[in-house]
Amino acid sequence: MALPDGRRESVPDRLRHLSTPPRTLRGQWEKPAVIAGLTNPSSLQAAQTFADEVAKASRFHVLPQKQVAQAIPNYPQLIKGPYASAYFEIDEDYAKTDVGRVREIQKQLGADYLYILWAPTSVQSGGKGLFFKNYPVVHVVAQFFEFPGGKEIGRGKYMIRFDDDRNEFVRDDLAAVAKEFAAKTSMPK
Amino acid sequence: MNNSLPHGALAIVVFSVLLGGCGGGTFFALKDPNNPIRPTSVSVITGGSEDADLRLAEYLTKELKDRTTLQVVGQDEVSKAIPSYPITVKTVEEKNGEVAWVDPSEKTKIEKIQAKLKTNYVFVIWSKRMVKHTVCSNRGGCTNTYSADVYGNMLEYPSGKIVSHTAFNKSNSDSVLALFRAKGYYVDQLLKNSAEGIVDEFIKVTNTGKR
Numbered sequence: 001m002a003l004p005d006g007r008r009e010s011v012p013d014r015l016r017h018l019s020t021p022p023r024t025l026r027g028q029w030e031k032p033a034v035i036a037g038l039t040n041p042s043s044l045q046a047a048q049t050f051a052d053e054v055a056k057a058s059r060f061h062v063l064p065q066k067q068v069a070q071a072i073p074n075y076p077q078l079i080k081g082p083y084a085s086a087y088f089e090i091d092e093d094y095a096k097t098d099v100g101r102v103r104e105i106q107k108q109l110g111a112d113y114l115y116i117l118w119a120p121t122s123v124q125s126g127g128k129g130l131f132f133k134n135y136p137v138v139h140v141v142a143q144f145f146e147f148p149g150g151k152e153i154g155r156g157k158y159m160i161r162f163d164d165d166r167n168e169f170v171r172d173d174l175a176a177v178a179k180e181f182a183a184k185t186s187m188p189k
Numbered sequence: 190m191n192n193s194l195p196h197g198a199l200a201i202v203v204f205s206v207l208l209g210g211c212g213g214g215t216f217f218a219l220k221d222p223n224n225p226i227r228p229t230s231v232s233v234i235t236g237g238s239e240d241a242d243l244r245l246a247e248y249l250t251k252e253l254k255d256r257t258t259l260q261v262v263g264q265d266e267v268s269k270a271i272p273s274y275p276i277t278v279k280t281v282e283e284k285n286g287e288v289a290w291v292d293p294s295e296k297t298k299i300e301k302i303q304a305k306l307k308t309n310y311v312f313v314i315w316s317k318r319m320v321k322h323t324v325c326s327n328r329g330g331c332t333n334t335y336s337a338d339v340y341g342n343m344l345e346y347p348s349g350k351i352v353s354h355t356a357f358n359k360s361n362s363d364s365v366l367a368l369f370r371a372k373g374y375y376v377d378q379l380l381k382n383s384a385e386g387i388v389d390e391f392i393k394v395t396n397t398g399k400r
Contacts, residue, residue: 039273040238074272085373086240087335088321120240123321 030187032113032144033063035072035105037079042119042138044076046160049169050117053178058187063111071109079105079116082141082155086120090141092157097143103150115181117142122162135161135170144185154184214357217341217390226345226352228395230308232262234271234299236278236291236315241337241380243275245316248384253312256388257397262306270305278313280340291342296349303346314341314355314387316380333367335376336360339383353394359383 034051036043048065055062069075080098084091106114122138137159144154160173182188219226231253235246247264254261268274278299279292291299291313303311317338325331341355361379371377392398 038238039275040277077272078268078274083240084371085244085377087319087373087376089372091372122239 030112031061031063032115033068033109033111034065035068035079035109035114035116036076037081037116037118038120039076039078040119042122042162043117046119046138046140046169046174047076047117049171049174050115050178053171053175054115054181057175057178057189058182058185059189060182060185060187063109068109072105073108077101077105079118081118081120082143083118083120086118086139086141088121088123090120090139090157092141094143094152094155097152099150102145106145106147106150112147114145114147115142116145135163138162138169144181154181156181214339215355215390216357216386217353217355217388217394219353219394220351224352226310226343226395228259228310228343228397230260230262231310231312231343232267232303232306232308233264233312233314234267234278234302235275236280236313236340237317238275238277239316239319241316241319241376242314244377245339245380245383246275246314248381249312249314249387252384252388253391256399257392257395258399259397260308262308267306271302276302278315280315282340290351290354291344299344300346300349303344303349309346310343310352311346312341312343314339316383319376332363333375334360334362335379337376337379337383339387341387355387357383357386359386 032054034047034054036047051062051065054060079101080096082092082094082097084093084096102114102116117140119138119140122136124136125134138161139159140157142156142158143152144156145151146153156177158173158177160177161170162168163170179188233246233250233253235242243264250261250264253259254263276298278295281290281292299311299313317340319335319337322334322336323331324334336358337360338358339355341353342351343353344350345352359379359382361375361382363375367375
């Protein structure tokens with residue numbers, strides 16, 4: 001993917017994570033859940049992969065996705081997300097999140113923290129060569145809520161590559177997000 | 190060889206494209222024109238799950254509500270009735286993508302949705318292959334053109350028969366005001382215009398326009 005000035009975009013350029021300052025959570029045995037805020041396959045798969053990577057990179061006891069799916073009827077469900085539009089890029093507007101719905105979901109899950117991610121759009125750039133591969137890039141916006149209270153304590157916006165051949169996200173991208181998430185919540189392994 | 194005819198024809202084509210400027214296709218047509226339909230209530234569901242699909246369904250619902258005499262189920266109600274909405278509905282594309290039909294394997298899924306929404310017609314709509322094309326001038330400045338293929342099918346109940354098809358391409362370009370617009374403004378306009386176009390034809394075909 002090329003930047004407007006013609007420079008090729010590297011993975012770190014594309015990753016912007018939690019924008020809140022580092023903070024210490026209540027204890028080291030916190031139980032967060034990672035939830036997809038949309039019903040599309042990208043959001044669901046990103047939530048699954050991110051939950052795995054957070055479990056690897058942090059001391060969090062992440063609720064397994066299987067448990068999430070059992071606790072929330074008809075998971076994944078649509079949760080109105082923090083953006084005005086999301087066609088080729090996300091026009092974020094954090095006031096738009098349906099916080100009431102977020103609270104309902106937390107009640108069903110009983111998690112201490114909810115990391116909700118929305119992957120509403122993916123962009124495929126043109127061009128293909130013998131020696132290089134262009135990946136579709138999925139745009140993600142996320143919010144991190146603390147309970148009880150449902151206060152937003154973090155947010156993030158980043159892009160992750162999807163490997164069409166393997167039908168999965170490029171692990172390194174979400175691993176980098178998870179590593180930064182762990183660092184900024186003072187919970188790295 | 191007479192060159193005047195091809196040049197004339199080319200001029201007409203170029204003029205038409207400039208005048209229309211935004212793709213073409215079928216906004217709304219009956220599958221069997223000899224079998225007119227009389228909808229009284231309709232619900233719109235998106236067959237895709239990206240933001241553009243949801244917006245298109247919202248705009249089509251609004252256009253139908255505002256401009257027709259039909260009872261139209263709002264997208265909020267659809268979302269409440271079907272907890273896992275939006276649900277991806279697979280399509281079968283025929284004739285090089287000119288016509289999209291609901292995949293026969295998906296009919297049960299839509300039947301279940303209809304049973305909850307209880308409208309006598311269900312309009313399934315998709316926005317596919319959305320493309321952004323950027324052209325930059327050597328004098329500076331770039332223009333973005335967005336285009337999308339819009340597909341739709343209306344199903345009649347209780348028979349579950351597909352009675353209409355929609356298949357067109359729409360495009361829209363940035364203007365000099367792009368700097369002052371929200372990020373998704375031109376795509377939003379494209380989707381709104383698509384919904385308007387569908388309802389223009391829908392009213393002609395079904396004679397359900399508000400007077």
